[in-house]
Amino acid sequence: MDEQFLTVKDAITQRRSIKKFNGQPVDREDLLEIIDDAIWAPNHGNREPWRLVVACGGELFALHDLLRDLTIPKWQDLSSEDLAKQMSKFTSPGGYVFVIVPEDARQKERLEDYAAASSMLQNMQLLAWDKGIGSCWKTPGFLDNPKFREALKVQPGERVISMLQVGYFDELPKAKERKTTADIVTIFGE
Numbered sequence: 001m002d003e004q005f006l007t008v009k010d011a012i013t014q015r016r017s018i019k020k021f022n023g024q025p026v027d028r029e030d031l032l033e034i035i036d037d038a039i040w041a042p043n044h045g046n047r048e049p050w051r052l053v054v055a056c057g058g059e060l061f062a063l064h065d066l067l068r069d070l071t072i073p074k075w076q077d078l079s080s081e082d083l084a085k086q087m088s089k090f091t092s093p094g095g096y097v098f099v100i101v102p103e104d105a106r107q108k109e110r111l112e113d114y115a116a117a118s119s120m121l122q123n124m125q126l127l128a129w130d131k132g133i134g135s136c137w138k139t140p141g142f143l144d145n146p147k148f149r150e151a152l153k154v155q156p157g158e159r160v161i162s163m164l165q166v167g168y169f170d171e172l173p174k175a176k177e178r179k180t181t182a183d184i185v186t187i188f189g190e
């Protein structure tokens with residue numbers, strides 16, 4: 001068995017979404033190892049309804065340019081300092097994983113596939129956390145932008161459900177409050 005640092009319980013309860021990364025690169029080997037394990041998520045009919053586009057290392061520069069063009073249309077009018085500031089939310093993560101799911105025409109299958117891909121995404125977040133790598137699952141509007149889809153070679157009938165930013169961080173965010181079990185559970189028949 002691989003060495004494990006966190007218990008499953010600790011990984012689940014101690015993980016935080018990281019929105020402030022420190023710019024340290026994430027090794028491709030680490031990212032691919034996380035994916036190797038994350039794909040053991042449950043999925044109905046063993047459809048494995050996902051494919052992933054990964055960026056870390058050298059290809060990040062082209063991705064940053066794409067994200068700049070999509071989100072700051074008048075970026076050329078900005079000073080290099082202002083542009084760097086506005087772009088830091090994209091340039092500070094050490095890597096990206098875009099998760100693409102098929103959009104089955106049948107609602108049941110489409111929802112199952114989204115649920116399965118979501119389980120796989122949570123696996124990635126927990127496995128990354130176990131390696132000391134933070135992550136944030138983001139769903140910006142540009143995931144559906146035709147220009148963005150074209151750059152990722154997303155096919156008709158597919159949808160990008162997540163931009164997972166991964167990277168190292170200096171500050172651990174405070175836990176977001178959760179409802180208690182008593183708040184959300186009723187016992188059957190009561």
Ligand SMILES: Cc1cc2nc3c(=O)[nH]c(=O)nc-3n(C[C@H](O)[C@H](O)[C@H](O)COP(=O)(O)O)c2cc1C
Pocket residue numbers: 015016017018019136137138139140176
């Ligand atoms: C489907 C989904 C979409 C999300 N989209 C965004 C997003 O677009 N931007 C963002 O900052 N966080 C996003 N998040 C992260 C949530 O803000 C975060 O999980 C929540 O605040 C709870 O914090 P925690 O993960 O640290 O417990 C998303 C999470 C999920 C599951």
